[in-house]
Amino acid sequence: MKKIGFLSFGHWNPSPQSGTRSASDVLLQSIDLAVAAEELGADGAYFRVHHFAQQLASPFPLLAAIGAKTKRIEIGTGVIDMRYENPFYMVEDAGAADLISGGRLQLGISRGSPEQVIDGWRHFGYVPAEGQTDADMARTHTEVFLELLEGKGFAQPNPRPMFANPPGLLRLEPHSAGLRERIWWGAASNATAVWAAQKGMNLQSSTLKVDETGQPFHIQQAEQIRAYRAAWQEAGHTREGRTSVSRSIFALVNDQDRAYFGRQGSSDQFGYIDNFRGVFGRSYAAEPDQLIEQLRQDEAIAEADTLLLTIPNQLGVEYNAHLIESILKYVAPALGWR
Incomplete structure (x- = not known):
């Protein structure tokens, strides 16, 4: 069995051809799609976070709204750029969203991806410490965030508070027990995957990776x-670390699918991004029987316990629900995922 969810980049564009022409369209349709995906039997609704772009950027209001409208589906991000985040404020927001959802938050965080602007995190008031890179800063923010999620008191209470305090040092509220175990790190390299395991985070691996071999x-x-699983075992964690991969997978089951994606199948691509050589994963688009055979050969999908289907959110809720349903109905059972 494999958990299957969707990952939306939350694009909008004022073009008449777009089904999401505004931020309002994307936010409201994201809620509707999560509800529809839950009804179809999907396991997760995940959302990308990008600043300074016509895409989703502030995940917690959206996650909380989805949590209030659904009952079972996991709700997450893939990923929040920790270079931009205040770990203290983020703990409060994440705790509130998780409590609203009844403990279904699966929060993906990372160093982030190539940006729309130069050093955008500086506009948010963050500067790497002397001798550090922006990636170091992201990991520092992450370590503080993880420690705060433990819920241990650290702040000295005011001797004359407005409201009565519990005894001892105070923690951030609201605290959501168990959320610390549902934090994922988006790793682009083997080394950062090992680091995530050492820190007790789950692993998100996307369709872009540093080319190491x-x-x-x-x-x-x-x-x-x-490598992540080996490091997890060596670290001695008592629970099992989860792993996810993202893929663009389209089952061509009608003429509309063929018109949109009949020529979308692709092969791996190698190139340079942010000054490193990367490898970009292929897209899959084929008739269900062909798709099943192609996916059998994907070693990473076989290794991961969770598969996130990247969706073309600008095509609207109804069509994206159809894409998800096609995978769940025609592909997943034949591969033993359902």
């Missing part, structure tokens, strides 16, 4: 997952 993407990604 020159092998096909899915093989490198599978090796990354294995």
Whole structure:
């Protein structure tokens, strides 16, 4: 069995051809799609976070709204850029969203992806410490965030408070017990996957990875997952770390699918991004029987316990629900995922 969810980048565009022409469209349709996905039997609704772009940027109001409208589906991000985050404020927001959802938050965080603007985190008031990079800053913010999620008191109470305090040092509120175990790190390299395991975070691996061996993407990604699991075991954690991969997968079951994605199947691509050589994973688009055979060969999907289907959110709720349903109905059972 494998958990299957969707990952939306939350694009909007004023073009008449777009089904999401405004931020309001994207936010409201994201809620509707999460509700529809839950009704179809999907396991997760995940959302990308990008600043300074016509995409979703402030995840917690959206996650809280989805949590209030659904009952079962996991709700998450993939990923929040920790270079931009105040860990203290983030703990409060995350705790509130998790409590509203009844403990279903699966929060993906990371160093972040290439940006729309130069050093955008500086506009949010963050500057790396002397001798640090922006990636170091993201990891520092993450370590503070993880420690705060433990819920231990650290702040000295006012001797004359407005409201009565519990005894001892105070923690941030609201505290959501168990959320610390549902934090995921988006790793682009084997080394950061190992670091995530050492810190007790779950692993999110997307469709872009640092090219470390020159092998096909899915093989490198599978090796990354294995390195993570080995590091997790060595760290001695008492629970099992979860792993997810993201894929663009389209089952062509009607003429509309063929018109949109009949030529979308692709192969891995190698190139440079943010001054490192990366490998970009392929897209899958085929008739269900062909798709099943292609997916059998993907080692990383086989290794991961969770698969996130990247969706074309600008095509609207109804069509994206159809895409999710096609995978759940025609593909997942044949591969033993359902």
